[in-house]
Amino acid sequence: MARPWRRAAPEPAEDPAVRPRSALELVDVGHSYGDRVVLRDLSLVLAEHRVGVIGGNGSGKSTFARLLNGLVVPTSGRVLVDGLDTATDLRAVRRRVGFVFQDPDAQIVHPTVAEDVAFGLQNQRVPAAEREQRVAEVLDRYGLSGHADHPAHLLSGGQKQLLAIAGVLVMRPARVVFDEPTTLLDLANRRHVARVVEQLDQDVVMVTHDLDLLTGFDRVLVVEDGRVVADGTPAETVPWYVARMT
Numbered sequence: 001m002a003r004p005w006r007r008a009a010p011e012p013a014e015d016p017a018v019r020p021r022s023a024l025e026l027v028d029v030g031h032s033y034g035d036r037v038v039l040r041d042l043s044l045v046l047a048e049h050r051v052g053v054i055g056g057n058g059s060g061k062s063t064f065a066r067l068l069n070g071l072v073v074p075t076s077g078r079v080l081v082d083g084l085d086t087a088t089d090l091r092a093v094r095r096r097v098g099f100v101f102q103d104p105d106a107q108i109v110h111p112t113v114a115e116d117v118a119f120g121l122q123n124q125r126v127p128a129a130e131r132e133q134r135v136a137e138v139l140d141r142y143g144l145s146g147h148a149d150h151p152a153h154l155l156s157g158g159q160k161q162l163l164a165i166a167g168v169l170v171m172r173p174a175r176v177v178f179d180e181p182t183t184l185l186d187l188a189n190r191r192h193v194a195r196v197v198e199q200l201d202q203d204v205v206m207v208t209h210d211l212d213l214l215t216g217f218d219r220v221l222v223v224e225d226g227r228v229v230a231d232g233t234p235a236e237t238v239p240w241y242v243a244r245m246t
């Protein structure tokens with residue numbers, strides 16, 4: 001099968017007037033942990049509504065995802081969010097890009113569900129009345145209103161992942177990066193989270209081994225040994241990837 005490689009590698013536009021208005025840009029990005037090189041030669045502009053990232057274990061997907069909101073700063077090159085450099089404009093970048101981890105327990109820090117969702121808003125000094133309203137709205141949207149005063153650690157795995165998503169969305173980021181959000185969930189909860197993602201207005205970057213999640217996505221990148229080895233629509237890339245892995 002022909003390899004769906006590659007979109008033209010973009011020439012990063014120095015003139016902000018010709019950059020895409022809203023985009024994630026990687027400019028000659030590489031990343032190493034100590035001596036171990038895990039990402040190399042990445043030059044990409046991600047301006048689509050939904051972008052998936054797939055690849056084998058250890059290929060560098062999580063590191064790639066973490067670059068996009070400054071959780072990881074590249075050891076070479078630059079990552080730009082709407083023109084803001086993640087290395088120097090971290091606070092502004094974090095406001096624009098929310099991040100949902102594979103394990104919601106990594107994200108849940110407060111004892112009750114409502115307190116947990118309110119945490120980021122408190123940090124941003126959002127006034128109490130607005131905070132309460134935004135927390136109530138987001139809990140309602142994700143079916144967690146009845147649990148507002150419950151201990152967060154007693155929620156089911158699926159509810160915890162929805163809580164983690166609610167805690168990110170309450171901050172109203174323009175885009176959300178998901179790092180394998182369904183890996184720890186059963187089938188019903190995987191479907192529930194997939195529906196939630198499908199209905200988001202925000203732009204999405206989704207790292208996943210769950211290829212069904214990518215239905216309807218605009219673009220999928222296949223990562224292998226720290227490089228993007230295929231880049232196209234899900235119809236082009238997913239069958240190519242499956243054939244390569246089997």
Ligand SMILES: Nc1ncnc2c1ncn2[C@@H]1O[C@H](COP(=O)(O)OP(=O)(O)OP(=O)(O)O)[C@@H](O)[C@H]1O
Nearest residue numbers: 033034036038055056057058059060061062063064
């Ligand atoms: N903090 C770290 N320190 C050192 N090495 C790391 C660190 N994080 C990841 N690595 C290594 O970098 C490589 C890429 O890891 P990464 O988690 O980005 O891959 P992945 O494609 O997301 O893998 P998986 O599908 O298994 O989650 C792996 O070899 C991993 O062991």
